[in-house]
Amino acid sequence: MEKTLANNKVEFNDNVLTCFGKTFYYFESFSSLKIDDLEKYDAIIIDARDIEFTRIIIKKFRSHSNIEVYLKPLFLINNKATEDPYIKELTDGMIMSFDQIPETINDINQINMKVTRLESSASSSFEVQVFKKALNYMFTRDLNTLKPMIDINSSIGYCYPVLSVNFDAFEEVKAIELLEWAEKENLIWPDFYDRVYLCSNCKGGHLSFREICPNCDSANIKSEDLVHHFPCGYIGAISDFKNKVDTVLTCPKCSKNLRHIGVDYDKPSIINHCQNCNDVFQDYLVKAKCVQCKTDTDVQFLVSKNLNIYKLTKKGRNSAVGGIYTSDYALNNEVVGTLDIKTFLTMMHYEQERIKSNALLNSNLVVFYFENIFDLYRIVSKSKEKSLLAEFVDIIRDNITPADFICINNPSIISVCINDANLEDAKIMVLKISNMIQELVMNNFNRFDLEISSNVESLSKTIAFDKQMQTTIKELVEKT
Ligand SMILES: [Zn+2]
Ligand SMILES: [Zn+2]
Ligand SMILES: [Zn+2]
Structure with a gap:
């Protein structure tokens, strides 16, 4: 079949359409066609008459491991009104007829331009790999929020389309657990939305509640x-x-x-x-029988999970182009004069015990957060990352005493313990250090304005140190 449409801009041939040098594949029914074979097209047009079919095709694309496939621009034609969250959230728009194809060109170019900016190093863990995919999608589509949506196909009744598409419907809870992980890594920030109760055995959410003897x-x-x-x-x-x-x-x-x-x-x-x-x-008692695994549980033993609306933090937004650095990031060992996080936590625990025993003793916890450092890494190339951080550490070291500890939590956060100094003196030191680091960056990297926020507080004698540090980092990352 060959035909040229009315406006002469779009050519149609065996399900392949050409317009302004871009090629589109028109997906109208299940075929022997492999999704991998469609990588070469600039965009896909899915005939969305059948909701089931449309959802399956969208999932095949968006859950693919190849970045060229999972970020592919997808447009719908002949679509019906539907509440399906995948169809609503994971496509790039709809067209009424092929005549509207020229109108998609601009969107495709925008997406492609953003794709070229994405960081693409090998992922260090499963969490990093899947979450990075979601971040890449969000970056290329200008999304900043992950919102739970009602989904009848999900085993817990809700899904986060951008993330959930990577999991089978019956393992939806893995998407929730991944979000909990990303929250701990300060990539996202939660706002409570709703709560679900899940089977304690399989974490399914399709439960049948009964009052029983x-x-x-x-x-x-x-x-x-x-x-x-x-x-x-x-x-x-x-x-x-x-x-x-x-x-x-x-x-x-x-x-x-x-x-x-x-x-x-x-x-x-x-x-x-x-x-x-x-x-x-x-x-009476109330029990919940799981439709998925048939376990019958007292409601008090169900697993409850908060469904939050998550916003990307600055770290999260930067991670699409800068890469995800997790808290177990092991750069510390490589920069002279710093402690790895485990040793730092141990030393700080001893320090806390030391000052507890004497009311006159005081120590300070300092956290530096380099807000836009990933923009800098992009300019200086990632291989310079280590030497740059080593320079920061040198400046810090010059301004504190040899007995103080330094820890690189990750490439945007450095923690320092300043022993036996009063809080006001420590604050002055931190201000001086921040100015020197900013000056160093400005003079060496083309007037780059490094934004540093910092927090100085007395080491708590009551709260566990890791809690204190986590709270401080959270507050710093959230503020920006
Ligand atoms: Zn009975
Ligand atoms: Zn009576
Ligand atoms: Zn179950």
Whole structure:
């Protein structure tokens, strides 16, 4: 089939369309075609008449491991209104007809330009690999937020499309766990949105809740009102007061008819009667049966997970082009005069014990956060990263005493312990160090303006050190 469309700009041939030098593949039905074979096209147009088909094709692209495939511009044609979060969130737009193809060219160029800026070194872990994919997608599409969306196909009822697309529907909780990891790494910042309860065995969220008998676990229970007859004090189930003839209630103890609720009797509570074991009880249990693995769990033992709306932190935004550096990042060993994070934590623990024993002793925790250092690394090339940090460490070292410790947490954060100095003196030292580092960068890297935020505080004598450091870093990273 060959035809030229009305405006002469778009050519159509065997599902391949050409327009302004860009080639589009028109995906209209399942075929023997492999997604890998479509890498060479500039964009894909999916015929979205069938929602199921559309979702599957989108997932195939977006979950692919090849960056050329998972970032491919995808457009929909003939689409129907749908609440499917993958279809709504993971495509680049829709067209009414092929005549509108020229209108997509600009978007495609924008995406391609951003793709060339992405960092692409080998990932150090599974978390880094999958999260980097999400960051790459977000960067190329100008997204800053990860929001949970209702998804009937997800095992927990919600998904984060950009991230969840990399997991099978039944392992949706892995996306949540990955977000928890990214939050710890200060890549994203949470705002509470909702909470879900999950099976303690398989972390599935499709649960069937039942009120059950505490004696035999049967759900076959009948509840009825408990009646309290004031004149004689009798308390019993309402069925004991009923007769088969009329609606009059008669007390089984004193044989008087009951008149007005609140006057001569009331209904203080409810009584449950198990139809299976005949037990009578006031409080039933609630259990949740997992539809996925059939485990029946007391609701108090379900796993609860917060679903947050996550915003990228500055570190997160920079990581698409600068790479993800995790907290176990091992550059420390290589820069002379610094401690790796584990040794630093141990030394600080001893330091804390030392000052605890004497009220006159005081130490200070200093954290430097180099906010836009990844922009600098882009200019100076990553291989210079180590020597640059070594220079920063030299400046810090020159301004503190030999007994103080320095730790490179990651390429944007350096922590220092200044022993036996008062807080005000330490603050002055930190200001001086920041100015010297900024000056060094400005003079050597083409007037680059390095933004440094720092925090100085007394080493806590009560809070565990790792907690104190984490909180400080979080606050610094969040502020920016
Ligand atoms: Zn029972
Ligand atoms: Zn009575
Ligand atoms: Zn389960």
